[in-house]
Amino acid sequence: MTSTTSGPEGSGPTELTGLTASELAAKITAGEVSAEEVTRAHLDRIEAVEPDVHAFLHVNGQEALEAARRADEDRANGRAASPLAGVPLALKDVFTTTDMPTTCGSRMLEDWTPPYDSTVAGRLREAGVVILGKTNMDEFAMGSSTENSAFGPTHNPWDLERVPGGSGGGSSAALAAFEAPLAIGTDTGGSIRQPAAVTGTVGVKPTYGGVSRYGLVAFSSSLDQAGPCGRTVLDAAMLHEVIAGHDRMDSTSIDAPVPQVTAAAREGAAGDLRGMRVGVVREFAGEGYQRGVLDSFNAAVDTLTSLGAEVVEVSCPHFEYALGAYYLIAPSECSSNLARFDAMRYGLRVGDDGEHNTEEVMSLTREQGFGAEVKRRIMLGTYALSSGYYDAYYGQAQKVRTLISRDFASAFEQVDVLVSPTTPTTAFRIGERADDPMAMYLADLCTIPSNLAGNASMSVPSGVSAEDGLPVGLQIMAPAMADDRLYRVGAAYETARDAASGSSLVDRIPQLEVAR
Amino acid sequence: MTAVAEIMDYDEVLRNFDPVLGLEVHVELSTATKMFCGCANEFGAEPNTRVCPVCLGMPGALPVVNGTAVESAIRIGLALNCQVAEWCRFARKNYFYPDMPKNFQTSQYDEPIVFDGHLDVVLDDGETFRVGIERAHMEEDTGKSSHVGGAAGRIHGAEHSLLDYNRAGVPLIEIVTKPITDAGERAPEVARAYVTALRDLLRSMGVSDVRMDQGSLRCDANVSLTPKGSTRFGTRTETKNVNSFRSIERAVRFEMRRHAALLNEGAEIVQETRHFDESSGETSSGRRKEEAEDYRYFPEPDLVPIAPSRDWVEQLRGTLPEMPWERRRRAQEQWELSDEELRDLVNAGALDLIAATVDAGASPSEARSWWVAYLTQRANERGGELASLPITPEQVARVIELVNEGKLTHKLARQVVDGVLDGRGGPDEVIAADELEVVSDDSSLQAAVDEALAAQPDAAEKIRGGKVQAAGAIVGAVMKATQGQADAKRVRELVLAACGQQ
Amino acid sequence: MSTISRDEVAHLAGLARLAVSEEELEKFSGQLDVILDAVARVGEVAADEIPPTSHAVPVTNVFRNDEVREGLSREQALRSAPATEENRFRVPRILNEEA
């Protein structure tokens, strides 16, 4: 891969930061470059572009360099911890880490450094992956733009006036800005896939239960799922295998072998999809969808056909109710999950002046510690669960969940994977939907069904939209525990896309001004 | 709030009303670890030293169910003749309180693990009363708060409070009765007898310490009155904070009399929780239920459902020990007790202790005699129950064994038991420390016998002449000389032998 | 389906322990109304005979052995507490409403 050159008024990635994770891993393994050099290059890049992008909430250069040196030592001693040992990564600030704060983008946890590591962080460390820092996010993962972070928004490297998606906008922006070759996100209603789509990167929501949630600060427990993010499908696959697998600390974690996703990605890259049946979800098109998004999607479907896939149209009639079910289930669970932020044991405390009692201190703290979107969802969820409304709202939403799972089940009787646009539109402008919650919620229209049903789902870039030159994502959905199909189809598509356009999409990510 | 002006005479209550009781008992399981995390389930540890991210409700932490706690719940259900759910879930009960780290209690709501059973309770006169069991479900305990700045650590008037979360997450089983409608005048007694019987049952199963004084067994009593001739239940109150078996009876009786007085005046009963005051024997108003929280229960998404297979349930049924009522029947047969004797033993709380002492090798009559006579007296002196005496049935059996072997006289045996009760170790340790063992080796006794015979030549002469009853004086002298530590039977043999009578 | 009043929002805020301002009450009641109207559509399709789904993956009986696992030291447990005293978490006066 060629690296973009630095110009006087712009800054492209350096030779090292322009590489993919698999390329870096190969160079480190071959001894061509040390993990420490790779890490240093990314830390320099972070320093250069963060004033523009603001993808990170904390960068821990010291720890990162130490981890890199350990990876180098291990390699020198012939015992590299994993294929990704020494490769840097950006971790969403929703996972607990003992060496850095975990704020979830909230004032509530501004200074909180957890006394324990999340399983994901622990597995990354064991694999020798170098954690550069923690990335920005919508507060407690509630949002689709990363504007709801208490610590300021993240900017989309493709256009700094636009959002990088959310809630994991920090992770996807870090990838698009070449600050890290790998990142971890969490996806409750689309928070990995939608940011991936609008930043031209790859994001995967594994099967629910595929990656441990232990140490992932819960938003909506029955929907939350951690997953890998990268600039290529292969990179995401390699990271997927590091973080996935059974964990006894998470009762909902699946006790079964992890699908062979790296092998599937390599197989897919050969570009042969013969025998693969692909279903186009009929319901995800039409009104509300940007022209350029639909054009890009249709072109992607043509590409899949050209690779030998058998493409048919499939109907999932209950998907139109998914958004409603989601905005009842997720707020309900969040109203309960976030009750623990009460100023008693950790985090912010407001109004403890000897006058206010515990109940008042709790209320004052939660009023000041939470942002508007979090409060809105807590109240919505409190309402949906309250006696008298439970059956009409929460109960009905859970039935819709059943109907959506049935739609998926019958679709997967006909096809191996389903495809749709990841989002109805490209990245919108910062502030554009800030005061219109419903407009914001529509960004997750296509991604939510997979969360409700718990199946695996990926967003892979399908080029840029003609009208605005901004990236568009192709969503691929597979049955639960068939995550490998996503990687096979995604990698095949990615290879064909790059071949057709004559360059890799990541090479078209605009350079960032760093003249400050 | 209605002032409690008067209470009604108990007999008059019964002329006008039928009481309806509902009892909720919380039992802390004596598992090694907590309900949802691996922290030690231990009473009395240093504050906040039995905690982890899970039981502190830290962001990101997740619960995992303690399998042994589930087994205990099912076994308790089986012992209470309940059905075991084919499939059930945990639920979150949402309300804010600082002793609850997540601000929801992980509990069960409309899908309890066991339901629809009964417990047969023996009343003071030997009559059996059947109490219906609505359900028993699993949940977790809260932390403990202590209050600073108010009177005597009370919450009222305190300036601030301190929280220790060691108890947070300890497994609880909540056992709820069906409404008890036909107890009539015996309602207070039924309440006490039920909780006592439940305690005995749980103790024999070994699933809980069942100590009311330490809070491992807690009872809330719901009381309402139905006017004679009516079938509609009246408004109920829920009395909490009842810390002894006797208090349960007193609290129910008091609430019946208080309700009746109010109803008689045409006043309304306020649905509320009430607190029982041990010293006055009265209840006082707590939280009003009408403004109670809306708990917003929903299925716990972090825990998967529990679907106990029927094989597993049957296997657990096979692990149930002999039930107290079975043990009673067997004891009555084997020990040849009259109904009355059996009842006295049960009421004294001695039956299980005697049975355990017999199991440890003692004869039923000796075991009975120790527990009913000497130990009951000691328990009374200490103002506690027989079961809470710091001596085990095994230790009592050991003392009996030593007496039978001639190593202890009855007098010495009592000294040994007192030593054990004083916390000075087991019987053998007390004997060693105080050198209490009976002197029965012949060489040291022979000298004492010879000495006594020499000191009383008249008596010696009589014995030699065949008047063996005169040996008593010599034996007495030897016993005195050895300060009671000699084996009297052996002394007598030696005396007779020395005088040529054997 | 429903209109949510300002009073109801205030009640919800109380249940959720949020000391919302007057201004927020106004804003939230309007927004919650719009959201609820949109999501209430779930009532259109879900018939009685449809079982609800609470868990996406059909797994049951996940248990832990009853074995002690090392937890946090007291220092770790109390480290991020806003206030402590005598090795306990110190909290303001508690209203007398023990549940």
Ligand SMILES: [Mg+2]
């Ligand atoms: Mg309860």
Ligand SMILES: [Zn+2]
């Ligand atoms: Zn714990």
